[in-house]
Amino acid sequence: MLRKLMKHEFRATGRIMLPLFLILLVTSVGANFSTRGLLETDNKFLDVLGVLLVMAFAIAIVGVCVMSMVVMVQRFYKNLLQDEGYVMMTLPVSVHQHIWSKLIVSAVWFALTLVVVCLACFIMAFDVGFVHQIAAGFRELFQEICRNLSAYYAINGTAVIVEFLVMCFVGCCAMCLQFYAALAIGHSRPNHKMAWSVLSFFAIQFIMQFLGGMGIVLLDESWFHHLLLGWTDNISGMASVHLGMVAMILGEVVVGAIFYVLTTWFLKKRLNLE
Amino acid sequence: MAVLECKNLTKQYGHVTALEDVSFSIEPGRIVGLLGPNGSGKTTLIKLANGLLTPTSGELTICNAAPGKETHAIVSYLPERTSIPLWMTATQLLDFYQDFYKDFRRDAAEEMLAHLNIPAKQRIKQMSKGTREKVQLIVTMSRAAQLYLLDEPIGGVDPATRDYILSTIIGNYNPEAAVVISTHLISDVEKVLDEVIFINQGHVVLQSSVDEIREEKGMSVDALFREVFKC
Amino acid sequence: MKWYFSDSAPIYAQLIRQIKVGIVTGAFPPGERLPSVRDLATEAGVNPNTMQRAFAELERDGLVYSQRTAGRFVTEDRAMIEQTKKGLAECHIKQFLESMDQLGFQRDEVISLLWQETGKEGITDGGSGM
Numbered sequence: 001m002l003r004k005l006m007k008h009e010f011r012a013t014g015r016i017m018l019p020l021f022l023i024l025l026v027t028s029v030g031a032n033f034s035t036r037g038l039l040e041t042d043n044k045f046l047d048v049l050g051v052l053l054v055m056a057f058a059i060a061i062v063g064v065c066v067m068s069m070v071v072m073v074q075r076f077y078k079n080l081l082q083d084e085g086y087v088m089m090t091l092p093v094s095v096h097q098h099i100w101s102k103l104i105v106s107a108v109w110f111a112l113t114l115v116v117v118c119l120a121c122f123i124m125a126f127d128v129g130f131v132h133q134i135a136a137g138f139r140e141l142f143q144e145i146c147r148n149l150s151a152y153y154a155i156n157g158t159a160v161i162v163e164f165l166v167m168c169f170v171g172c173c174a175m176c177l178q179f180y181a182a183l184a185i186g187h188s189r190p191n192h193k194m195a196w197s198v199l200s201f202f203a204i205q206f207i208m209q210f211l212g213g214m215g216i217v218l219l220d221e222s223w224f225h226h227l228l229l230g231w232t233d234n235i236s237g238m239a240s241v242h243l244g245m246v247a248m249i250l251g252e253v254v255v256g257a258i259f260y261v262l263t264t265w266f267l268k269k270r271l272n273l274e
Numbered sequence: 275m276a277v278l279e280c281k282n283l284t285k286q287y288g289h290v291t292a293l294e295d296v297s298f299s300i301e302p303g304r305i306v307g308l309l310g311p312n313g314s315g316k317t318t319l320i321k322l323a324n325g326l327l328t329p330t331s332g333e334l335t336i337c338n339a340a341p342g343k344e345t346h347a348i349v350s351y352l353p354e355r356t357s358i359p360l361w362m363t364a365t366q367l368l369d370f371y372q373d374f375y376k377d378f379r380r381d382a383a384e385e386m387l388a389h390l391n392i393p394a395k396q397r398i399k400q401m402s403k404g405t406r407e408k409v410q411l412i413v414t415m416s417r418a419a420q421l422y423l424l425d426e427p428i429g430g431v432d433p434a435t436r437d438y439i440l441s442t443i444i445g446n447y448n449p450e451a452a453v454v455i456s457t458h459l460i461s462d463v464e465k466v467l468d469e470v471i472f473i474n475q476g477h478v479v480l481q482s483s484v485d486e487i488r489e490e491k492g493m494s495v496d497a498l499f500r501e502v503f504k505c
Numbered sequence: 506m507k508w509y510f511s512d513s514a515p516i517y518a519q520l521i522r523q524i525k526v527g528i529v530t531g532a533f534p535p536g537e538r539l540p541s542v543r544d545l546a547t548e549a550g551v552n553p554n555t556m557q558r559a560f561a562e563l564e565r566d567g568l569v570y571s572q573r574t575a576g577r578f579v580t581e582d583r584a585m586i587e588q589t590k591k592g593l594a595e596c597h598i599k600q601f602l603e604s605m606d607q608l609g610f611q612r613d614e615v616i617s618l619l620w621q622e623t624g625k626e627g628i629t630d631g632g633s634g635m
Contacts, residue, residue, distance in 0.1 A: 004373045015361070079359075086357035090324050091374050092347035190287055269328055272287075273321075305552055437550070444546050447553045465516055465551045485515035485555065494512035 001093045005101035010108075012079070016071050017109055021116045024060045028120035031057035035124070057124060061117055068113040069172075072106035073179040081187045085273050095267045099180065099260065103173060110172045156238050163245040170252045177259035178204060184263045188270035208255065275337065277302050277421045277452040278323060283332035285318055292318040294476045295332070300469075302420070303449040307463055307495075308456040310473035311503055316456040317354055319473070320425050324351050336421060347375070350419035354426045356406045360399040364392060364409055371413050383416035386442070390435075404431050415442050422453040428462060440466050461496040470495055472502060506532050508549040516551055520559035522593070528568060528579055529590045536581040539569060 034050035080088055080098060088098065125135075182204055186197025219225050276299035283296040293315045300306050308316050321327045322334050325341030336345040358367055364387055371378045387394055390408055398406055407430055414422070424443075428436045443453060444466060457463055464484060472480040479502065487495050506527055510519050527533045539545070542560060546553040560577060563569045568589060571577045580586065605615045 001374070008370060008373070011366075012359070012361070083355055083357040084359050086326070086351070086353035086355070087359070089326055090346050090349070090351050092343050093374070094343050271326055271328075273326055303554065305554075440550060441547050444550070444553060445543065447543060447546070465510060465549075465555075468552050468554050484552075485517055485558075488513070488515040492513055497512060 002097045002101055005091075005093060005097055006105055009075075009101050009105040013071060013075055013105060013109060017068065017112075020064050020067055021112070024064045024116060024120050025123065027053070027057040027060040028123040031124045032126055057120070061120065064113055064117065068109050069175070072102070072109065072176055073183070075106075076102050076180050077183050080267070081183060081193075081273070083274075085271075089267075089271065089273070095264050098267070099263055102180070103176060106176050107169065107173050110169065156242075160241060160245065163242065163249065167245060167249050167252065170249055170256065174252045174256035174259065177256045177263065181259040181262040181266070184266035184270075188266050188272050190272060193274075204259075275302075276300060276335075277337060278454065279335050279338075280319075281333045283319075283322065283334050284330050285315075285322060285327060286330045291476055293322075296473075296476070296478050297332075298471060298478055298481050300421075300452050300454065302452050304468045305443070305447070305453045305455070305466055307460070307467040307470040308454055308473060309458065309460055309470055309495075309499060311458060314473045315476045316473060317425055320351070320423050320454070320456060323421075323423055324349065348377075348420040350414050350417040350422045352411060352414040352422075352424040352427055354429070356403070356410055358398060358406070358410050358413070360406075361397065363397050364394045367398065367409065367413060368394075371416070375417055377418040378413075379416050379418060383412055386412045386416065390438070404435065407431055408435060411439060411442075415446055418448070418451075420451050422451065424453065424455045426457055427455060428457060428459055436462060460499050461494070464495045467495070472499065474503065506548070508551075510551075517555050517558045517562070520549065520551065520556060521562055522596075524559060524563060525568065525589050525593060528586060529593060533579045535579050535583060535586060537579050538575065539577040539579060541576065 030053040034053040078084060079102075178201065182201035183197045185200040186195070187193045189196040279299040280296050283293055284291070285293040296315075296319070308319065310316050318327065322329055323336060323341060325346070334341065336349060339345050341349075359370075362370065368378075368380055368383050371383070372380055384394070387409070390412075392401070392405060392409060392412075398409060401409065411427060414424070422443075427443075428439055431439065440463065443455070447453075455463055455467070467484050469481065469483050470487070471478055484495055487493070487498055491498055493501075506523075508523060510516060524533070528535075533539060539560075540548070542556045543553055546556040549556065560569060564571060564577075567582070567585060568580055569577055570580060602612075602615065610618070
């Protein structure tokens with residue numbers, strides 16, 4: 001059933017996301033033309049056109065990123081908590097399957113957004129003189145690094161980048177779940193559902209920051225901190241970077257899990273469709 | 275075995291009591307009218323049976339199971355408002371139902387769409403309000419469910435469609451399945467019903483067979499309703 | 506066949522009466538197979554259980570009989586159909602006389618009124634009879 005839910009979820013979101021991706025790629029081609037020549041002509045009209053194309057590209061990048069988040073949150077809200085909720089919440093599937101399908105599909109779209117944005121940047125930069133030069137500069141720098149530094153740094157560098165990407169990805173999912181939880185809580189109220197949702201969102205945000213702050217203060221004094229201090233003498237700087245990254249990822253997973261539990265509980269026990 | 279059973283069911287929204295100590299059961303093969311004025315608790319009861327609300331106290335079971343994933347597979351629900359995804363075409367909606375419900379009879383749905391001249395390729399968003407309601411009714415009735423919960427199925431449609439809907443409910447009759455129709459348009463559905471449950475301000479005031487009412491009181495259910503709920 | 510329902514009597518009783526009329530008038534001829542309960546219920550717009558109940562009653566009276574596989578049939582006993590026809594007529598007459606009583610007519614007045622009415626009819630119709 002999860003597979004079927006995801007199939008229909010992709011159908012529903014794809015009809016918005018795919019055209020957005022297409023627009024982004026088209027504007028990237030436009031920006032490519034622009035940087036390759038339009039900006040350097042004497043023709044005022046082409047000059048302005050070039051600037052506009054580049055601006056369109058920048059707006060499209062920001063737009064696609066923002067929209068991917070907006071679409072995912074709005075999808076949850078409209079599909080489960082508005083009128084469509086009557087149909088969706090009476091399907092022979094569990095609340096868990098609903099949330100996982102939404103979350104997985106959102107995650108895939110986030111990842112795809114990243115890929116498409118990268119692709120768009122490549123298209124924009126394709127065969128453009130000064131980008132070539134920059135790229136060549138980077139290549140030289142990289143080769144320099146490789147020559148001077150051992151494989152140790154290359155591997156660790158890659159690992160850090162991967163960890164960073166994973167962190168962003170998990171962060172997006174946790175963010176998604178925070179929206180889900182806030183909406184689920186807000187829509188359990190009989191009236192002013194949207195206002196309550198917004199309020200819940202900021203309340204959750206506040207509680208998380210408060211707990212985080214408290215955690216740091218408490219850790220500062222605790223045995224754990226001493227343990228860490230003891231470790232830092234024994235482990236390298238790179239290892240502590242990894243440790244920090246993994247800790248942050250785990251932290252996000254834990255936070256996401258809390259939001260997940262909140263969301264499912266409210267959808268199961270406190271659902272209150274209009 | 276009862277298809278739907280309520281035992282001392284109570285539902286409160288905050289301090290407002292929507293249902294209080296409601297007990298009744300519905301046997302298979304019965305077409306039951308859930309009748310009551312607006313705000314009497316009909317929709318709350320149907321939502322509880324669909325797991326869209328959780329009882330404050332008491333119990334509601336469908337074929338001996340609490341509402342949930344398993345009961346959703348055997349209950350076909352028509353909500354009081356149009357809730358099918360509007361961006362889909364009628365055909366896509368049939369795909370959707372076919373994917374999720376094993377008991378969905380696609381040929382029956384297609385036949386009904388054709389009979390009511392509803393274009394299968396048109397987006398539901400572009401259809402009129404009445405047509406949307408018809409589409410939702412078609413997918414609901416095209417399932418071979420054990421329990422149909424129809425919340426105001428004839429409220430917003432013209433008399434001709436009303437007749438078609440009622441004849442669809444009769445034509446779909448299955449001795450294993452029960453149908454619950456909530457409505458305040460009693461004279462229209464009276465002939466179709468076996469039993470009626472009168473509900474007022476969250477209480478069941480009467481459960482009786484239609485012919486018993488006519489035999490004992492010498493009046494139609496509609497007339498009795500007007501008498502019981504006189505303002 | 507057209508179906509009409511009034512508010513006062515139980516629906517199954519009204520169904521029995523109308524099916525009887527159908528049999529008497531030949532809409533359901535003797536020995537003929539009857540439509541299924543579901544089809545008739547759909548046609549009349551009534552609950553199939555109610556239609557079933559009406560048939561059960563008619564079966565008990567012997568006006569219809571069912572064969573396990575083939576379905577339900579109208580009786581071939583013409584005497585019984587004739588009897589039913591009389592029964593229906595008596596019903597109408599009883600109702601008619603009750604209404605006349607209500608209006609305050611004595612029996613002999615009613616009869617003379619009937620003579621007058623049928624006599625008139627006889628003239629205007631040219632005596633075509635039944």
